[in-house]
């Protein structure tokens with residue numbers, strides 16, 4: 150099966166914020182098809198290094214083709230929730246920049262067999278890594294009404310969560326993306342149907358891959374492995390992810406509240422460097438509609454984490 154190309158989003162802006170030292174050590178935590186990694190490598194000197202992480206084996210194959218033979222690049226298979234374990238301890242405290250381009254790639258969305266998209270017929274899977282235990286099939290067919298409703302409401306931000314959860318349960322077993330789409334469209338009518346379907350798919354995908362928890366776990370570890378003055382650059386595609394990134398960048402924790410030490414000194418390990426969020430230009434969105442919801446934030450390490 151061939152890799153459906155992923156057009157990198159906010160490419161120029163990402164590199165501008167991320168690469169402060171051409172001789173530095175960088176981590177692309179979401180390698181995907183290697184679009185951003187390739188660009189990071191072209192901004193580095195012969196002494197620079199880049200680690201490219203992804204939990205999806207298909208992404209690694211595509212990135213290897215894109216990047217080719219480059220001794221400065223090291224691919225790493227794994228989940229960025231284990232960032233600290235995946236990056237050699239000798240390099241902890243020495244990383245110059247860490248990059249996240251969150252969510253799913255075009256390949257994952259468009260490849261029907263992965264079950265991510267309501268536009269493609271496929272099994273209810275939605276796992277970014279074949280190693281992950283939970284599938285969308287289990288969530289849809291085995292979760293209680295309350296759990297399903299809450300996922301659709303909190304992770305999908307869908308207000309008809311009760312009706313949809315009830316309908317899914319009454320139609321069990323659901324086998325395909327088409328079955329799930331049908332369940333939603335039989336209770337949400339009119340012009341909102343497509344948006345509701347998209348939100349339900351988003352909610353279930355977040356649950357299957359534990360996306361929000363993993364992001365929090367990863368950002369905590371990112372602070373630890375960065376060197377002082379090192380940067381984190383993150384592109385998010387929905388408000389739940391963006392809120393986590395925003396809060397971490399402000400305070401170093403998910404609450405967004407800056408803690409103070411005994412003497413009242415603020416304890417924030419990061420300082421945001423993007424005053425306003427960076428978003429794609431009209432031209433970029435026109436050329437690549439998948440970029441439309443992208444929000445880029447960057448922060449610099451200015452203090453130690455607890």
Ligand SMILES: C[S@@+](CC[C@H](N)C(=O)[O-])C[C@H]1O[C@@H](n2cnc3c(N)ncnc32)[C@H](O)[C@@H]1O
Nearest residue numbers: 157179181182183184185203204205228229250
């Ligand atoms: C939006 S794509 C990245 C595209 C990439 N920047 C490019 O230019 O081709 C996101 C990638 O991150 C990976 N990913 C998402 N969550 C992950 C996680 N927790 N650990 C490792 N990889 C993850 C996905 O498998 C996907 O390949």
